[in-house]
Amino acid sequence: MEEGEKLIPINIEDEMKSAYIDYSMSVIVSRALPDVRDGLKPVHRRVLYGMHELGVRSNTAHKKSARIVGEVLGKYHPHGDTSVYDTMVRMAQEWSLRYMLVDGQGNFGSIDGDSPAAMRYTEARMKKISEEMLADIDKETVDHKLNFDDTLQEPTVLPTRIPGLLVNGASGIAVGMATNMPPHNLSEVIDGTVAFIDNNDIEIDELIQHVKAPDFPTGGTIYGYDGVREAFKTGRGRIVIRGKARIEEVQGRESIIVTEIPYQVNKADMIKKTADLINDKKIDGISLIRDESDRNGMRIVYVLKRDAIPNIVLNMLYKYTALQSSFSVNNIALVKGRPQLLNLKEMIHYFVEHRHDVVVRRTTYELRKAEERAHILEGLIIASDNIDEVIALIRASSNADEARAKLMERFKLSEIQAKAIVEMRLRQLTGLEQDKLRSEYEELMKTIEDLKDILDKKERRYEIIKDELLVIKEKYGDERRSQIEYAGGDLSIEDMIPDEQVVITISHAGYIKRTSLTEYKTQNRGGVGQKASTTRNEDFLEHLFVGTNHQYMLFFTQKGKCFWMRVYEIPEGSKTSKGRAIQNLINIEQDDKVMAFICTQDLKDEDYINSHYVIMATKKGQVKKTALEQYSRPRTNGINAITIKEDDELLEAKLTTGNSQVMLALKSGKAIRFEEEKTRPMGRNASGVRGIRLANDADEVIGMIAIENPQEESVLVVSEKGYGKRSYIDDPEDGEAIYRITNRGGKGVKTISVTEKTGHLVAIKSVTDEDDLMIINRSGIAIRMEVADLRVMGRATQGVKLINLKGSDSIAAVAKVMKEDDDETDEKDVDSADIQDVNENGTTIDSSEEE
DSSP: OOTTOOOOOOOHHHHHHHHHHHHHHHHIIIIISOBTTTOOOHHHHHHHHHHHHHTOOTTSOOEEHHHHHHHHHHHTOOSOHHHHHHHHHHTTOTTTOSSOSEEEESOOOOTTOOOOOOTTTOEEEEOHHHHHHHTTGGGTOSOEEEOTTSSSEEESSOOOSSOHHHHHOEEEEOSSOEEEEOOOOHHHHHHHHHHHHHOTTOOHHHHTTTSOSOOOTTOOEEEOSHHHHHHHHHSEEEEEEEOEEEEEEETTEEEEEEEEOOTTOOHHHHHHHHHHHHHTTSSOSEEEEEEOOBTTBOOEEEEEOTTOOHHHHHHHHHHHSTTEEEEEEEOEEEETTEEEEOOHHHHHHHHHHHHHHHHHHHHHHHHHHHHHHHHHHHHHHHHHHTHHHHHHHHHHOSSHHHHHHHHHHHHTOOHHHHHHHHTOOGGGGSHHHHHHHHHHHHHHHHHHHHHHHHHHOHHHHHHHHHHHHHHHHHHHOOOOSSEEETTOSSOOHHHHSOOOEEEEEEETTOEEEEEEGGGOBOOOTTOOOEEOOOOOTTOOEEEEEEEETTSEEEEEETTSEEEEEEGGGSOBOOTTOOOEEHHHHSOOOTTOOEEEEEEESOTTOHHHHHSOEEEEEETTSEEEEEEGGGGSSOOTTOEEOOOOOTTOOEEEEEEEOSOOEEEEEETTSEEEEEEGGGSOBOOTTOOOEEOOOOSSTTOOEEEEEEESOTTTOEEEEEETTSEEEEEESBOTTTOOBSSOBOOTTSOOEEOSOOOTTTOSEEEEEEEOTTEEEEEEETTSEEEEEEGGGSOBOOTTSOOEEOSOOOTTOOEEEEEEEEOOTTOOSSSOBOOGGGOOOSSTTOOOOOOOOOO
16 A cells, blocks of 8 residues: 555445445436437437537538547547447437438348448438427527536537427436337427417316327327327326238238338347247238338238138237237436426426527527627717728727727727727728618617517517427428227227128038128029038038127037137138138047037126026937036136036037927937926036937937927928928917927937938927028038928928938938028028027037938
């Protein structure tokens, strides 16, 4: 230790505390947070001021970026050159700043995250709008402070005419706090500021009518307004932004075209991550992504698979990729050197306050200059009035100082005036110049009076601020880029899909599709039918069902599992397309197969799910009733619906209200009818109770119907060779039961006379005259007929031929749809609005295979 030095022991904890506090305050105040007045951080301010000092204006030639960076580094910003260059680059990127402050020439990077060229290759100059931020800086409008080495003065804030904080936003991470402010539209901000000047007590809700929402440089759609309102009112909020997408056909394939992406999203990264999600099977329905962006604008093309539903794919993109992003607003800025959370009104208030301060200081400066000039002019006018005497006096003096002293003494002039007279040029002695002096003096006196008036009257100052702002709006104002979707936020996929009626078909091999009901036509009984579906070899349509897009589908499988789906999630296909394998849509086991499905209303409606039941029947005659509530919580891997015993399988499931009657029909032609109440509700894992006794081991249940109104409904049974028959359940005349009500578990009564000609029974349906029938053969031919054409017969007859079968063809499925009101023609298009489902409880269509 050298002589004269001494060590002072300091507690390391205290030293760390004080050193870290000093560091954090330095970061907060002079690095990471913007000033509320001009919206700039020190580095931005220094870049603009450095360019101003260099003289690189918007109307001069571009200068090398390295030259500008060197100027800023050497004079004002004692940090790394990259920090200065990166700042300048960002100020020149149209996707980063809503209103660019630097006009760059060369490679300044791209929205794909490409780096800009090195600063030795690029050039830059100011944008015109930046000059408005520096306007009047030489009129003592703002305070200056010494730079890092105390050799130069730099401004502490710019006298900006642009509300920089609002129009370009800011983001920065300090110590213990951060800021994230969105950009806004200049025209809107100025309208809001003018409204605030007119009425300082304006409410934020009224300001929102002018400043509607942030306006991002990359456009996009602001989705939902709650976050915006929250941010404007409190200074914090979450704004959801979606890219702009439309659906169009490209080279015969439906595609999603994205033309704008959310703010601060890297396009290349977004595309790469989307491709990864497609490869990982998280997003389905996209076959190819192409980036077709060029200098004319952005265009990302997602080419869809043929069976994909564009709206659902688009929603998946919004859900899983950066095509929908959120911007968390956190309006923290420096107010008088202290960080503060600001709402919209406060930001406008501080900007107006700053502008007012600038106008006062500018006016004071101009007044001082005008008074100084007027003072000199007064002296010059006195001199020109006594010009001969002045000339004689100056000639008689031995030097300038003596001349000045004599002039001051003779004409009672100040030193400044005397100096001006001594330095006067000879040409100012002409008559014309003397007139000029007088007119300049008169003009100056008017100006001085005006400037004093401005300083006296606050209203005039605010008028000036308003006028200057409106000039800025006129020069630089533009249209909004980001659209606002006020209804967003809680908009779901359903809202994008019309709730129209559809025909759902499931083939024997498990291919499913939905087709708009309008594709089917009505024909008279005995027609040959029209092609309904192209199925795979030896496949045939087994289930057919009519429902609407927004309903819920419950799938019940042979092994007694239940799966859940929305109707609109079933892939759409034309009448002749094959559809998609159910295995690909729900996680069904390889050796299992969907046997029944129910279409229900909203499964989130408590009253609805507690007042409805699912009744199930198995091939071996077991029945079981369970409350719908038990099936209202879906799982991806399905849930148990019924425990199936060995050699048995689930056949049917129906939705009931608990007051129905149940009919089961056997392959051998027998049927049983009993009250639903005879089966008590059981849990999902129970295996049920006996519903009907089979005639022999080869016999099996082929169908079940639930009857709500026995007086109005009739039973339709169809045999595999095309014979069918309608018979009443209860006689409409005397109400006597034709199918008598028995206890469950009996043998049942004959429902059709089964012969070689008719073949075994394949279907049982409950129908009225209002229904139409849809019959589908194993060969894929569909025919539609009216139930009213079928006369009602006795219970034990063999029925009439419903459909002409070719060769060894047989009937696969029978379904019913509501008849049209005025159906006179042999063949016409069906209006889906006239068709309803069998009943609002849903329907299940199926036929069992022959053993």
